[in-house]
Amino acid sequence: xxLGEFDLISRFFMRPEGQGPRRAQVGNGDDCAVIxxxxxxxxxxxxxxxxxxxxxxxxxxxxxxxxxxLAVNLSDxxxxxxxxxxxxxALTLPRADATWLEGFSKGLLALAxxxxxxxxGGDTTAGPLTIGITVLGEVPAGGxxxxxxARPGHELWVSGQPGEARLxxxxxxxxxxxxxxxxxxxRDRMECPAPRVALGLxxxxxxxxxxxxxxxxxxxxxxxxxxxxxxxxxxxxQLPRSACLTRQPAAQQLDMLLAGGDDYELLFTxxxxxxxxxxxxxxxxxxxxxxxxxxxxxxxxRLLDQGQPLANRWTSFDHFRA
Amino acid sequence: xxLGEFDLISRFFMRPEGQGPRRAQVGNGDDCAVIxxxxxxxxxxxxxxxxxxxxxxxxxxxxxxxxxxLAVNLSDxxxxxxxxxxxxxALTLPRADATWLEGFSKGLLALAxxxxxxxxGGDTTAGPLTIGITVLGEVPAGGxxxxxxARPGHELWVSGQPGEARLxxxxxxxxxxxxxxxxxxxRDRMECPAPRVALGLxxxxxxxxxxxxxxxxxxxxxxxxxxxxxxxxxxxxQLPRSACLTRQPAAQQLDMLLAGGDDYELLFTxxxxxxxxxxxxxxxxxxxxxxxxxxxxxxxxRLLDQGQPLANRWTSFDHFRA
Numbered sequence: 001x002x003l004g005e006f007d008l009i010s011r012f013f014m015r016p017e018g019q020g021p022r023r024a025q026v027g028n029g030d031d032c033a034v035i036x037x038x039x040x041x042x043x044x045x046x047x048x049x050x051x052x053x054x055x056x057x058x059x060x061x062x063x064x065x066x067x068x069x070l071a072v073n074l075s076d077x078x079x080x081x082x083x084x085x086x087x088x089x090a091l092t093l094p095r096a097d098a099t100w101l102e103g104f105s106k107g108l109l110a111l112a113x114x115x116x117x118x119x120x121g122g123d124t125t126a127g128p129l130t131i132g133i134t135v136l137g138e139v140p141a142g143g144x145x146x147x148x149x150a151r152p153g154h155e156l157w158v159s160g161q162p163g164e165a166r167l168x169x170x171x172x173x174x175x176x177x178x179x180x181x182x183x184x185x186x187r188d189r190m191e192c193p194a195p196r197v198a199l200g201l202x203x204x205x206x207x208x209x210x211x212x213x214x215x216x217x218x219x220x221x222x223x224x225x226x227x228x229x230x231x232x233x234x235x236x237x238q239l240p241r242s243a244c245l246t247r248q249p250a251a252q253q254l255d256m257l258l259a260g261g262d263d264y265e266l267l268f269t270x271x272x273x274x275x276x277x278x279x280x281x282x283x284x285x286x287x288x289x290x291x292x293x294x295x296x297x298x299x300x301x302r303l304l305d306q307g308q309p310l311a312n313r314w315t316s317f318d319h320f321r322a
Numbered sequence: 323x324x325l326g327e328f329d330l331i332s333r334f335f336m337r338p339e340g341q342g343p344r345r346a347q348v349g350n351g352d353d354c355a356v357i358x359x360x361x362x363x364x365x366x367x368x369x370x371x372x373x374x375x376x377x378x379x380x381x382x383x384x385x386x387x388x389x390x391x392l393a394v395n396l397s398d399x400x401x402x403x404x405x406x407x408x409x410x411x412a413l414t415l416p417r418a419d420a421t422w423l424e425g426f427s428k429g430l431l432a433l434a435x436x437x438x439x440x441x442x443g444g445d446t447t448a449g450p451l452t453i454g455i456t457v458l459g460e461v462p463a464g465g466x467x468x469x470x471x472a473r474p475g476h477e478l479w480v481s482g483q484p485g486e487a488r489l490x491x492x493x494x495x496x497x498x499x500x501x502x503x504x505x506x507x508x509r510d511r512m513e514c515p516a517p518r519v520a521l522g523l524x525x526x527x528x529x530x531x532x533x534x535x536x537x538x539x540x541x542x543x544x545x546x547x548x549x550x551x552x553x554x555x556x557x558x559x560q561l562p563r564s565a566c567l568t569r570q571p572a573a574q575q576l577d578m579l580l581a582g583g584d585d586y587e588l589l590f591t592x593x594x595x596x597x598x599x600x601x602x603x604x605x606x607x608x609x610x611x612x613x614x615x616x617x618x619x620x621x622x623x624r625l626l627d628q629g630q631p632l633a634n635r636w637t638s639f640d641h642f643r644a
Contacts, residue, residue, distance in 0.1 A: 030549075031401035031533055032366035032459070034466050037358070043365055044354035045442075047410040047456060051449030079353035088369040090412075090454045120367075127373035132412045132454035134369060137354070144356050211353055227352075 008096050008124055012105040013089065020113055024086055024120040033120035035086055037138040043085075044137045044144055046076035052129035057172070062100045064191040065131070066107030071195045072214065073135035074115055075264040078200035079212040081145040082137030084117035090132035092125045115197055145200065149208040150228035150269040156293035157207075157278060159199055159265045161242040162217055163253070165190040166260030176252065182244040193264040199289075202281035203268060210268035216259040218301065218314050220267055225301070228269075233302040234293035236310060258303075259314035269295055330418050330446055334427040335411065342435055346408060346442040355442035357408055359460040365407075366459045366466055368398035374451040379494070384422045386513040387453070388429030393517045394536065395457035396437055397586040400522035401534040403467040404459030406439035412454035414447045437519055467522065467590070471530040472550035476591040478615040479529075479600060481521055483564040484539055485575070487512040488582030498574065504566040515586040521611075524603035525590060532590035538581035540623065540636050542589055547623065550591075555624040556615035558632060580625075581636035591617055 024035045037043050050069050052058055070087065077084055089108070093101075112119060117135070168186035171178045178186065196212070203210065209228055211220045217239075225232055239257050246253065270278050275291070282289040296302070303310040346357045359365050372391050374380055392409065399406055411430070415422075434441060439457070490508035493500045500508065518534070525532065531550055533542045539561075547554055561579050568575065592600050597613075604611040618624070625632040 030466075030469050031398040032368045032404060032466065034364045034366050034402070034461060036364040036463065042356045042358040043458075044356050045410065045456075045458070046354045047412050047443060047454070048445050049412040049414055049447050049452075049454060051414055051447050051452075054447060054449050076353040080356070082354060088367065088456055090369050090371040090456075092371055092373055092452060121369060123370050125371050125373050125376060127376050127452065128450040130371075130373075130414060130449065130452050130454075132369070132371060132452075134367075134410055134412075134456040136365075136367070139356060141358065144352075144354065147352050 008101065012101045013119060013122065015109070020109060021116045021118040024118055033086070033088070035120060035136065037085070040141055041138040042141050044077060044080045044082035044139045045134060046073055047132065047134040048073050048076065050131040060191060062103030063107030066104040067111045067192050069131045069133055070108050070111050070135070071193045072264060073133045074117070074195035074197055075193070075212040075214070077135055077137040078196045079145060079210045079266060080137070080139060081143065081200045081204040081210070082139045083201060084115045084197060085136045085138055086118040086120040087112070087133050087135040089119060089122035091122065092127040092130040094126070094129055140204070143204055145203060145207055145210040145268070147209055147211055147224050147227040150224050150230050150295045151208060152230060152295050152297040154208050154269040154271055154295040155275065155291045156232060156234065156269055156295065157289050157291050158213070158217065158239070158267050159196050159282070159287050159289050160263070161240050161245070162213055162263040162265050163245050163256030163260040164242050165193065165262035166256045167244060167248070169262065176248065178244065182247065186244050190262060193262070195264060196266045196285070196287055198285035199266055199282060199287045202285045203278070206274050206277045206281055207268040207270045210266055213263040213265045213267050214261060216261040216314065217267060218258045218312070221301070224267070224269065225299070231296040231299040231301060232293055233296055233304065236292070236303060236305045238290060238292040240288065240290045255314070330423065334423045335441060335444065337431070342431065343438045343440040346440055355408070355410070357442060357458065359407070362463055363460040364463050366399060366402045366404035366461045367456060368395055369454065369456040370395050370398065372453045382513060384425030385429030388426040389433045389514050391453045391455055392430050392433050392457070393515045394586060395455045396439065396517035396519055397515070397534040397536070399457055399459040400518045401467060401532045401588060402459070402461060403465065403522045403526040403532070404461045405523060406437045406519060407458045407460055408440040408442040409434070409455055409457040411441060411444035413444065414449040414452040416448070416451055462526070465526055467525060467529055467532040469531055469533055469546050469549040472546050472552050472591040472617045473530060474552060474617050474619040476530050476593055476617040477597065477613050478554060478556065478591055478617065479611050479613050480535070480539065480561070480587055480589050481518050481604070481609050481611050482585070482587040483562050483567070484535055484585040484587050485567050485578030485582040486564050487515065487584035488578045489566060489570070491584065498570065500566065504569065508566050512584060515584070517586060518588045518607070518609055520607035521588055521604060521609045524607045525600070528596050528599045528603055529590040529592045532588055535585040535587045535589050536583060538583040538636065539589060540580045540634070543623070546589070546591065547621070553618040553621040553623060554615055555618055555626065558614070558625060558627045560612060560614040562610065562612045577636070
C-alpha cells in the first residue's frame, strides 16, 4: 500500500493527546520544534544514521529496528551524562509500507516513552532505507561527561558484557556457530541494545571521562586516550565475559571483547578514590560495571593477560575500511 | 581514493582554531555536542534529508549541494524567526571521495559561516548518498513564528520570486526550454537558494504566521490555513513574476508560481495594521516582499485572476506521490 507523506507522519508518528511525553513548546508539525533545557542546563545533542545493509539487515523485525535506531542515539546521551529530552527522525523509505511503519514506530516510541524522550520533529523522504535520528538531552552547565578528563591513575571501567552483539553478527555471517539459546540471547543484544542512560546520569560528577562502545572497546578507548593525552594498561582477564562468550575459543573471546562493536555499553574512567561511588552509581542504575585497567601518563595501550603482555592485533572498526 | 571515517571528518569538517563560529561548549568530536540558547531563549530545531536522485542530481556541483543542504534547513529556522546557532551533519556516502568532499564541505561551511552557524556534530556512514542535517537556532521564549497565527483580515505575503527553481527543474527534465541566460539564472535559484534568515528575524513580532515554501506555494499555504483554522483569498496577478517566468506561457507561469516548490521563500501573514512594518522588515533584510491576498474566516482557498475566479487545479507536491 502507498501512503502520502503527511498521512504517514500523522498516522504513525504523531501521538494522541495525553500519550507519550510532551515537552516541546512547539512539536512535530511546524517548521521547527521549539524546546528548552531546564534552568542552569545546556543542550547535549548527537546524531546517528542507520543504513540498510550496513547497520541492519533487511530481514530485521521493524519494531527492533525502531528500538535500535533510537537506542544508539540515547547511548550517546548516556555517555555524556545527559537526560533525554527529545529527538527528530529523518526517515528515508523506498516506499510507505504500513505494516513496516507500524512495527517500526511501535518499537521506536516504546523506547522513547521508557526514557521520557519526545519525538519533536522529523522529515520523511523517498529513497534507500535510511534512518537518521538526532537526539537532544540536557546536562547541567559544565557538567557533561567528556572524553578528555582521564588522568594517570584513574581506573578504567566498562558496563555490562561487551562482545555479545558481535557474536550474533558473526553467527549471522556464518563465521561461527552458536547454540539456539546463545544465538537468541546474543541476537537480542545485537538487535535490542539497552542504552545506559541511567548509568550515565548516575556517573555525573563521578566519572572523569566516558564514551559509549559502538566501534569496539579498544577503538573507543583510543578516543578517550587521545583526547585526554594519556595511555592505559588493560588487564584483559578482568573484562566481564558472558556465559555465551565463554563457550567460544579463547582467541575469539578476546576478539569479541576488545573489537566487537555495537555494544552500547559505557566505557569510562574515574579516580581511584571514587571506586565505591562508581559501584554505588552502577547499583543505582541497575547495571553491572567492571574495572579492567587504569590510565597511565605514558601514551599508548598496554594489554596484559594474567600479567603477561599481549600483542595488540585489534584495530578500530571503521565504516569506510571494514 | 579512500579515506577512513575519522580522517574524513577531521580533514574536511573540523575547522582550524579561529576559523568559523565557535559557540558550542563541546563541539564536533565528543559523544554529544553541548550548546545553550541565550538567556530567555529557547532552542528551535529542524531536520531535513536530501537523497540523491530525489532532491538533487548526481551531476550537481558538490559545493552547490553543500550550500543547498544547509540552506533548506536554515530556511526552516527562518520560517520560525530563529537565529541560527549550529547544525549536525549526517553524511552517508557510497565512498569517501576527497574531491567531492572538498567541494561539498566548502559550499556547506561557506553558507554556515555567512549565517554564523557552527557545525557542532555529525556522523559519517557508508551507503547510498544521503545528506541529513539538523539545524538549531534560538528564539525568544514564546516568540517563534508559527503556522497557527493567521486570522481573518490578515494580509498574505511572500518573499522573493517563487517559481524560478521549478523552471530550472523542468528545463533539466526537458519539459520546457529556456534561453541560456534564463537557464543559468533559474538554475542558480534551484541549486543555491538563499535562506531568508534575516527576513525571519525581522518579522519577529510582526508576522502572525509563517512557513517556508518548499513544496509549492499553495501546498504550504494549506498548512497555515489548516493550522490556523482559516481560509484565504489569493489575487494571483499580484504574485511577483521574475523576468524569466514572464517569458513562459501564462498557464505555465501559474503552475510554477503556485505549485513550483523548492523556492525557500517565506510565505507569511501579518495584520493589515502591520503593513508598513512588514515593508520595513523586508527593507531591513534586503529582500523584496509582495502582498498577494488575505485571510478569510471562511475555510478553503479562493483563487482570483484580475478579480475573476480561477479553478484550483494545483495540488501539493508529495514525496510519496509525485
